[in-house]
Amino acid sequence: MLLIDCPYCGPRNGSEFAWQGVPSPRPDPASTTPLEWRRYLYEEDNLAGWVEERWKHRSGCRAYLIIERHTATNEIRAVRLLGGTPL
């Protein structure tokens, strides 16, 4: 079970958050090839180790977060707001 320290709400149960995985840069639809686009859609690094993922505090403040988590131990070492400091 995860405990996620939301910058707005403080430590909250992981079940309040929606996992969105490791974001990868979206290719420009105007210039990308179908193959590149499908790679973007489907292929995953699926690393066992430290990753930077996007989560959403779905049942809380609804902020998007970037979380550094170890995928083999589920340890979390950093939580920050997507896009930097709060408004």
Place this chain on the structure above:
Amino acid sequence: MSNKGARGRLPARFSAFDLMRRRRSWPQAWRERDLKSTYDVVLIGGGLHGLATAYYLATNHGITDVAVIEKSYIGGGGSGRNTAIVRSNYLTPEGVRFYDRSVKLYEELAVDLNFNVMFEQRGHMTLAHNDSSLRTMRWRAEVNKLEGVDSSVITPSEIKQLAPYIDVSDHSRYPILGALWHPPGGIIRHDAVVWGYARAADAAGAHIHQNTEVTGIDVEQEKVTGVTTSRGKISAPIVVNCTAGWSSLVAALAGVKLPIVTRPLQAAVTEPVQSFLDPVIVSGSLHVYVSQTARGELVFGASVDPFGSYSTRGSLDFIEGLAGHVLELMPSLGRMRVLRQWAGLCDMTPDYAPIIGPTHVGGFYVDVGWGTYGFKAGPAAGESLAQMIATNSIPELIAPFGVERFAAGTLMGEKGAASVGH
């Protein structure tokens, strides 16, 4: 198949009579071998899929210079952690055909391997609590029938007859409108399947190397040449990735990237009680399924955990949610106690269908993406993979499951039949 009968006549090796006559311990079922520096085929992963492939390579094609490389112990991955549901009532015709072949192989497996795998075809029931799931059940039933698979939609009163302890009244929070009923489905003894294949593959000449980890895959000019293991190097022209939850990591060793995310799947088992539940019951809306083992325990499962992870630690969230849902289905279970819960790793693909076949690296094959549903697939996957390796061509049964479908945009769409009922 023609070569089945002969193997079936072998004397029973594990009878009580044999134990008394022998007055000493049974012989090792599979041997520990020295690691050779070269093999014709290296199968990475000593789960059901690796072991079944080794077995069919030997028995159907006479290819015995084969190594199964397992980093831990055989069956220590998903093959020893699953809830052992076998069925073929899928949604896509390609899926139904494939899983039906596996059910057929399972029906003969105890005789084939001379090992009691305890396959009990008690029927598999998927409940519908709303119109949209009832519509999917009808769709599945028609696809199933077209492929010759016994499957039909039944009414609440028929459900009550088959499983009297289910609440089919219209007072429940999610009233039951009907169900997809699949008589050939059932449960099996998963460890026995693993051990049976391991023993038979070993007897046929394959080497099973436990406690041996593949740490590198050697590729020269886009062709695989062998693997590096924790016990030394092996050269081999054919290497197959059968590592399920770890398959992305193993594929990466060969420079192959897969459309897979590893997610934990949890399950739980209660104390044993007298037998009262015959079929396997699945409820997609309630995110739960249940079966009763021959020993009397209730085995529960649900969907995968809500985030990707390589951790096999169970969570309170899971068991809490599960208990609530089970009680909505069978209120009379309120006083049963859960004995243990556990988790295994599932290699999830975007379309809930497997990835079997060649990769862009010559000689490097994958048999992955088995997600939450690959135990039932082991025999057919092993048989097809063995055929592919022996004939160097892709059998029709697995042709729809190549990795190129993601680039071509021809995904399978099996989610409706695989996300809760594994």
